[in-house]
Amino acid sequence: MSKNLVIVESPAKAKTIEKFLGKEYVVLSSFGHIRDLSEHAFGVDLEHGFKPIYEISSDKKKLVSELKKASDSSDMVWLASDEDREGEAIAWHLAETLKLNHEKTKRIVFHEITKSAILKAIEHPRDIDLDLVNAQQARRILDRIVGYELSPILWKKVKSSLSAGRVQSVAVRLIVEREREIQAFVPESFFKVVALFNVFDAQNNPVELKAELQHRFASKEEAKAFLESCKSTDFIIENIVKKPAKRSPSPPFTTSTLQQEAARKLGYSVSQTMMIAQKLYEAGKITYMRTDSVNLSDFAIERAKNEIFSLVGERYWQMRRFQTKTKGAQEAHEAIRPTYLDQPEISGTTQEKNLYALIWKRTIASQMSDAELEKTTITIGMSHSSEKFLAYGEVVKFDGFLKVYMESTDDEDDQEKATLLPPLKVKQQLDLNQMIASERFTQRPPRYSEASLVRKLEELGIGRPSTYAPTISTIQKRNYVEKSHFEGELRSFTVFVLKNNQLKEEQKTERYGVDKGKLVPTDIGMVVNDFLMDYFPNILDYHFTATVEKEFDDIAEGQLDWQEALRRFYAKFHPMVVETMEKSERRSGERILGVDPKTGKQISVRIGRFGPMVQLGNKEAGDELQYASLKKGQLLETITLEEALDLFKLPRSLGEWNGKELIVAIGRFGPYVRCDKTFYSIPKTEDPMTITMERALELIREKEEADKNRQIKVFEQDPDLKILNGRFGPYISYQKKNYRIAKSIDPKTLTYEACMEIINHDEKSVNSKNKKKKSTKKE
DNA sequence: CAGTGAGCGAGCTTCCGCTTGACTT
Numbered sequence: 121m122s123k124n125l126v127i128v129e130s131p132a133k134a135k136t137i138e139k140f141l142g143k144e145y146v147v148l149s150s151f152g153h154i155r156d157l158s159e160h161a162f163g164v165d166l167e168h169g170f171k172p173i174y175e176i177s178s179d180k181k182k183l184v185s186e187l188k189k190a191s192d193s194s195d196m197v198w199l200a201s202d203e204d205r206e207g208e209a210i211a212w213h214l215a216e217t218l219k220l221n222h223e224k225t226k227r228i229v230f231h232e233i234t235k236s237a238i239l240k241a242i243e244h245p246r247d248i249d250l251d252l253v254n255a256q257q258a259r260r261i262l263d264r265i266v267g268y269e270l271s272p273i274l275w276k277k278v279k280s281s282l283s284a285g286r287v288q289s290v291a292v293r294l295i296v297e298r299e300r301e302i303q304a305f306v307p308e309s310f311f312k313v314v315a316l317f318n319v320f321d322a323q324n325n326p327v328e329l330k331a332e333l334q335h336r337f338a339s340k341e342e343a344k345a346f347l348e349s350c351k352s353t354d355f356i357i358e359n360i361v362k363k364p365a366k367r368s369p370s371p372p373f374t375t376s377t378l379q380q381e382a383a384r385k386l387g388y389s390v391s392q393t394m395m396i397a398q399k400l401y402e403a404g405k406i407t408y409m410r411t412d413s414v415n416l417s418d419f420a421i422e423r424a425k426n427e428i429f430s431l432v433g434e435r436y437w438q439m440r441r442f443q444t445k446t447k448g449a450q451e452a453h454e455a456i457r458p459t460y461l462d463q464p465e466i467s468g469t470t471q472e473k474n475l476y477a478l479i480w481k482r483t484i485a486s487q488m489s490d491a492e493l494e495k496t497t498i499t500i501g502m503s504h505s506s507e508k509f510l511a512y513g514e515v516v517k518f519d520g521f522l523k524v525y526m527e528s529t530d531d532e533d534d535q536e537k538a539t540l541l542p543p544l545k546v547k548q549q550l551d552l553n554q555m556i557a558s559e560r561f562t563q564r565p566p567r568y569s570e571a572s573l574v575r576k577l578e579e580l581g582i583g584r585p586s587t588y589a590p591t592i593s594t595i596q597k598r599n600y601v602e603k604s605h606f607e608g609e610l611r612s613f614t615v616f617v618l619k620n621n622q623l624k625e626e627q628k629t630e631r632y633g634v635d636k637g638k639l640v641p642t643d644i645g646m647v648v649n650d651f652l653m654d655y656f657p658n659i660l661d662y663h664f665t666a667t668v669e670k671e672f673d674d675i676a677e678g679q680l681d682w683q684e685a686l687r688r689f690y691a692k693f694h695p696m697v698v699e700t701m702e703k704s705e706r707r708s709g710e711r712i713l714g715v716d717p718k719t720g721k722q723i724s725v726r727i728g729r730f731g732p733m734v735q736l737g738n739k740e741a742g743d744e745l746q747y748a749s750l751k752k753g754q755l756l757e758t759i760t761l762e763e764a765l766d767l768f769k770l771p772r773s774l775g776e777w778n779g780k781e782l783i784v785a786i787g788r789f790g791p792y793v794r795c796d797k798t799f800y801s802i803p804k805t806e807d808p809m810t811i812t813m814e815r816a817l818e819l820i821r822e823k824e825e826a827d828k829n830r831q832i833k834v835f836e837q838d839p840d841l842k843i844l845n846g847r848f849g850p851y852i853s854y855q856k857k858n859y860r861i862a863k864s865i866d867p868k869t870l871t872y873e874a875c876m877e878i879i880n881h882d883e884k885s886v887n888s889k890n891k892k893k894k895s896t897k898k899e
Numbered sequence: 900c901a902g903t904g905a906g907c908g909a910g911c912t913t914c915c916g917c918t919t920g921a922c923t924t
Contacts, residue, residue, distance in 0.1 A: 151920090590916090747903080
């Protein structure tokens with residue numbers, strides 16, 4: 121058919137390139153890897169030099185036959201996958217699978233998708249780099265060995281269907297260890313003193329000058345004594361120091377930094393960011409979104425310059441080339457940037473617009489000049505004491521890149537923003553408005569968010585841009601970690617206020633420890649982590665990936681034989697697998713908490729068949745056993761005897777009502793009141809332990825009222841059939857199943873017969889869907 | 900939708916990195 125076939129990894133890229141090349145070229149995409157180790161077998165022949173057993177994945181069969189057809193009918197095949205380890209392997213797999221003969225196969229690489237770069241690449245073809253391919257095979261096989269030998273140990277020793285791997289197990293470890301740091305953390309209180317002075321701004325309007333005492337007091341008494349001593353003191357400005365400072369823009373986005381900034385500035389989850397970026401990439405609006413490079417092409421740098429010149433002027437422009445410092449970076453692509461830098465905005469959904477604007481700003485800012493600041497520190501002394509108050513100010517002398525973009529930080533601390541200071545002079549006496557000493561507490565370490573976990577993994581060189589989002593979802597799917605919901609707790613703190621020479625003491629309360637959506641380990645996550653740490657500390661070592669990456673680099677350089685590298689690893693690793701399988705005990709996270717004072721029976725907690733539970737009684741002692749599930753938020757590791765005993769107080773009876781018993785308990789969906797077979801939820805804010813009969817009846821009435829309002833129509837013919845109002849609008853409920861009503865139909869007009877028709881019609885299509893669902897739901 | 904906490908025990912589960920689909924609520 122055509123003379124030349126070019127194969128790239130991504131279809132969006134194929135489309136663009138095809139435009140640059142003439143009619144002589146057909147450009148197709150491999151959609152990433154076309155084959156892999158067989159999924160259901162071990163996939164590595166351990167007896168024969170770790171020979172990999174490759175299979176074309178089932179969803180790639182059709183594609184491969186199409187590529188085969190195209191390559192057979194071409195005079196020349198150009199393998200143009202990415203220039204990194206994985207890209208080289210993709211090229212090699214293509215050559216092998218399509219049985220390309222050497223004479224009509226060329227390997228090319230280009231770093232930017234421009235006509236000139238591609239034409240230049242075609243002029244400089246090379247052969248497939250087998251050393252680099254072998255480095256990839258070693259990486260792939262090592263990951264398979266680790267994952268497929270460790271996971272079965274967990275099935276046997278902890279629970280079926282669990283998983284372990286070089287990347288996911290370290291991600292879980294980070295979260296488990298952080299949580300334990302948090303549990304061990306004891307906040308210390310101290311007193312921070314702030315003085316507010318009455319001064320005048322440049323326009324002679326009265327304003328406040330805020331200054332903080334350098335010294336912090338450890339005790340209430342000291343703080344109080346200090347304020348007391350300030351009653352009749354004079355405040356004088358002793359010193360004003362101005363220092364120039366500058367701030368430089370951050371490099372353009374990589375996958376990791378984009379995920380972090382989109383989370384901080386736009387509140388997107390890691391996977392959301394990637395989905396939106398994918399859309400932008402496919403629409404040709406941005407460059408490739410899975411990259412670890414901060415490099416911009418010459419083309420982009422030039423366009424950024426033009427854009428900055430025309431938008432804000434030459435003074436704001438400064439060319440910068442950034443160096444990638446990330447461990448193990450492969451830099452097959454550019455940084456993430458807009459394809460066309462002269463478009464600050466695009467059309468699309470709000471999310472797409474926002475993410476694009478973020479990328480545009482970050483890219484442009486990275487080619488802009490430093491911001492020049494002037495930082496001022498004012499030292500305020502007192503007539504009776506050598507303690508000093510300090511006030512900070514900051515003035516932007518030249519905004520530079522700040523005109524366009526300011527990076528956010530993860531600091532949740534409400535750090536005082538330095539601002540513009542009023543005109544002040546040395547030796548000026550200050551008029552104190554009030555002085556406040558408030559009790560503060562040291563902060564526990566923060567829990568990881570999705571984005572901060574990605575940052576940490578990247579810092580450790582663990583995982584790749586294409587795997588950050590999937591890793592986060594894997595460890596949640598395995599139920600090793602989950603998103604937190606901590607309402608926090610109230611604590612009281614002391615505040616002293618000195619005003620008009622009067623010292624007042626107040627008690628205030630604040631909520632602390634609120635955490636929503638942060639990653640926290642589950643019991644199973646902790647048990648699995650501890651097991652792996654006990655038996656495979658080297659795999660869970662934070663430096664394990666970095667160490668093996670060094671070996672992969674040596675293989676890629678031709679300095680090390682890939683089979684030799686695997687042999688060395690396996691010789692150490694496999695015996696540990698065998699020994700652990702034979703000798704280690706089953707793990708359930710069991711802890712014996714003590715004895716129930718009422719019955720004298722032992723109380724213990726562990727992971728049971730249906731999750732974390734508490735057990736009353738000892739099987740060995742022949743006790744009759746009683747069980748209860750742990751509540752959400754309770755951990756095996758931290759639950760106390762008292763809390764465990766409380767769990768046996770449910771279900772409890774509230775007494776009889778209308779001849780039926782009212783039972784309070786906690787189910788899968790939280791606390792409820794049950795009357796006969798009907799359930800009524802108890803709101804989160806109320807305590808099922810103390811709820812009264814009166815309140816329970818109120819809840820029942822409310823629920824019944826709400827149910828009545830939900831009913832749009834009921835039918836005399838059949839009490840099972842109802843038209844109800846739900847979250848997604850009106851629907852038909854019939855024999856505990858729900859059916860959709862087309863939007864064009866007014867639900868009130870539906871007759872009994874019309875409803876049954878909808879149900880029967882739906883039933884047919886649902887049947888075929890369910891079959892599909894079952895097959896995909898295996899994950 | 901909301902009990903459960905296996906002395907019968909099949910057959911299955913699982914990794915990391917490349918890439919996009921085709922699904923429903």
